[in-house]
Amino acid sequence: AGLLSAAGDEMVTLQEVEGTTITLHTGITGIQTDAHIVWFNGPEKADKKILISQMFKGETVTEISERFKERLQLDRSSGALTIRNISRNHSGVYLLHVITEDLSSRTFRVSVYAPVSTPIINLSGKRSLLSTESCSLFCSVENGEDVNLSWYRENERISITNNTDLSVPLNLPLQIQHDDNNTYICVSANPVSNKTTSLSISQLC
Template sequence: YGDIYIKEIYLLGAVNAEVNTLTGRERQSVTLHTGLTGLQADKIFWFFGPVIPNTSIVESQVIRGENITEFKGRFREKLQLDRETGSLTIRNLTLNNSGVYQLDFFNTHKTSQRFYLTVYAPVPLPQVRKIPEGDFLDSSSEKGSCSVVCSVENRRDMTLSWYRGEKRLNQTSSPDLSTNLSLHLEIKLPDNNIYSCVAANPVGNQTTKLNIETLCLQFSNAQFHLLPH
């Protein structure tokens, strides 16, 4: 009867749940804070699902004066419940921990809170390279200019941007995670500005500075005239 009872709790409590949105990073921890203190609840239930929180992951009840807590589901070893607040901590996050979490607890009446968690991968370091003058991408470049491209492995909600000093020059993103993000930049020489390529998502960023002297000035043009075989 326990499983049937828990599902009924979820269905009854979904409509009036308080909603919270938060993000986490892979391999780190996140706590779903309830904002409560001194919680005197006889029953605390947590549910999870990628879209709908319909799978029980925590059952905590006071039975004959004793707190009995059971963690369930495929990531039960990662979970930690604070019985005083009802807050749930998830350790060693993976992308599969993204989804909707719902707390139901009971004292004099039933109260629900819902959390939307998105877990992001760490941001990789973008790579900057010079586009050879024989490359078709560089066919429209002016003499006395240097064309470079910045690229990075694409991940969820990732952006790639070029900056000159503090000013953003351009930006790109794509929902297609099977391809890398790339962003072209053409610089008229000589140029003493500082250019940076920044890859970012909601939980972090990585920056690669363009070394104009190394990429554009140090080597003779002949070294970049090689055509693909």
């Protein structure tokens, strides 16, 4: 029997940008050539077969589900699965079974995100009575999964907002003095990307 060396059975968590190619590395080496390899996938539970690879009459036969056609590539020596051009609807749990005399398994949770949009800084519609001394602004950005919007003064974050209602854009106000010489930056971010917009006080205020 071939020996398997593995990195452990804990779930591996991956966060990826949509449109990229990712590989689920298994930490397994030395898989026997006649092993039966199966990958499963599902949103919360990996309960649907998406790839089956086995030896049949001396030839390797690999079947891939329609949902993942042209996207998957298997490394039979390790069981590693490469997913090309991954999209947000490929987020979920992935489970590997390597079946020989024994069963080896690996579990992955993959979260796929769109890149965040660039935030926009605007002057608030109504000027206050103190507008000769201060300036009211707001930063806004299109909302998305796990998106945060923050104001930074120099390198220090001074405010942050998010909203689980993804249909509502994120807005974050800021009030500053006209003679404020600090550098202000608005940052939109999610787990895989961030975009920044710098505030030009002289242009907006």
